[in-house]
Amino acid sequence: xxxxxxxxxxxxxxxxxxxxxxxxxxxxxxxxxxxxxxxxxxxxxxxxxxxxxxxxxxxxxxxxxxxxxxxxxxxxxxxxxxxxxxxxxxxxxxxxxx
Numbered sequence: 001x002x003x004x005x006x007x008x009x010x011x012x013x014x015x016x017x018x019x020x021x022x023x024x025x026x027x028x029x030x031x032x033x034x035x036x037x038x039x040x041x042x043x044x045x046x047x048x049x050x051x052x053x054x055x056x057x058x059x060x061x062x063x064x065x066x067x068x069x070x071x072x073x074x075x076x077x078x079x080x081x082x083x084x085x086x087x088x089x090x091x092x093x094x095x096x097x098x
Contacts, residue, residue: 068074079085
């Protein structure tokens with residue numbers, strides 16, 4: 001078997017060309033890896049954005065509940081209902097003169 005054509009091909013390959021092909025291959029792998037990292041970061045960003053939206057929605061509901069529970073009429077109703085409190089009559093009110 002004659003190996004002469006293979007020897008000619010191997011002798012004609014320049015080291016610079018091999019380095020260039022290797023660099024292009026490494027660059028392609030790096031681009032694919034960075035694209036993968038970018039997708040992961042975007043997915044994490046979307047998850048955090050959803051979490052922020054849910055937290056803002058919960059905050060709005062809590063503010064609405066707070067304003068409802070702290071309304072004067074609501075406080076008065078709860079004082080009468082739970083504690084049995086009532087408004088004093090005018091004859092039971094003591095006025096203090098300064």
